[in-house]
Amino acid sequence: MKAILLLVALLSPILGGIVYGIERKLKARMQNRMGPPLLQPFYDFFKLADKRALQIHSFHSLMGIAFFVAAWFAVFALLVGPNILVAVFLHVLALLFFTAGGFSVKSPYSVMGALRELAHILAAEPILVFAVIALYLTTGSWDIEGILSSGKVPLFEMPLLFAALVLTIPIVLKRSPFDISEAHQEIIGGAEIEYSGIFYEAVYTAKWLEYIFIGTLIFLFGGSNYLIGFLLVALTFLLVWLIDNSTTRLTVHHMMKFAWGVLLPLAAFNVFWIAIWR
């Protein structure tokens, strides 16, 4: 078990790239297109390595790399490391590095993207924290091995919280209708706009890691029943991509209202209910 988790953590950029490739292919099929080959993200990766890198200043580039490193640390903390609560905090840290990089340049799109990125953190992270707390309440363990061998299926005790978590994923992965901080047609990628060459590569790859991070969190809701876990992950990602393909972008206010007005009460209600009922 430990060896498998370590392997997944070490290979997570590659696995995330494959998930991203599947996403691009599936989304193209949903739009009646052929779509790029499955390994397209890696072709992009190698091509970007061969481009000349234009640096704005060293702090900006450093933050791009720190984003990647911290995101990988978050995946490590989730799969191997101390516990899953630390993983969520490391995930916030990674996004904060990215935001700091976005704020450090003069480009208005970059600053606007970074501001919106902060809104994303505010909207999504409380729900992730609630999800982790609920996992602890149902299985009695803070680390992944304890949860996977607890003999319980957390999904059955927290359906509301799971629904809230699924609807948070578009916010975390920046998929439509909540692709506000990226908004390719509007602010051309937001905080990532000024990265180029090998530094953009770091940011590009860090995004693949988020698939693994979120996918693992979803998988944990299957508890010790791995089949349910795999089904949950597959169905959730399919749902998120369907929603992504069929909705348009909302504004920051909509996102905050939805996250704090609907999702957070749902999650909190479920957690308090479990805590009192036990």
Added chain:
Amino acid sequence: MFGFLKRFRKKSPWILHYNTGSCNGCDIEILACLGPKYDLERFGIVNKGNPKQADILLVTGPVTKRARARLLRLYMQMPEPKVVVAVGACACTGGVFRYMYNVENGVDRYIPVDVYVPGCAARPENIIEGVKKAIEIWERKKKERIELPKLVEGVEGEPLDRRTLIRQLEEKFCKRLPGEEEE
């Protein structure tokens, strides 16, 4: 090592599309190439909209006087290796707008163009063929920085290097938007 990396260039060219005052006919055709019918994304081509991450610059339009500075800026912001494709009769020679008082008769007066795609409007098949040719040229290009030694005609007709020209053009045209004059 770099031979290995070079092999992936043709698999993931990213496009930047800039309209220098065209009639939008060619722009629609470029978008048609990216849509479901021609679907350039199956070759890994995506429209990035960001010069810092793009490889191929697709220019349409006859380069109006206001668009010059931005065209130069976009070209200089793209990291090497890069190629430029002039799409449509306008971008090649000025097309129907040739010799009008507000246009510059084609893109190649200001930036080096690698592939010319004719047609008014250029057909999607032609654009795809042009991009294919551009990728072939791009594969042979080097990573080193392209200096622009060729002098161009300045605002008053004097020879200038491009960086100075951008500054002059921006001072002359970009600050004269309504509402900015009082500053």
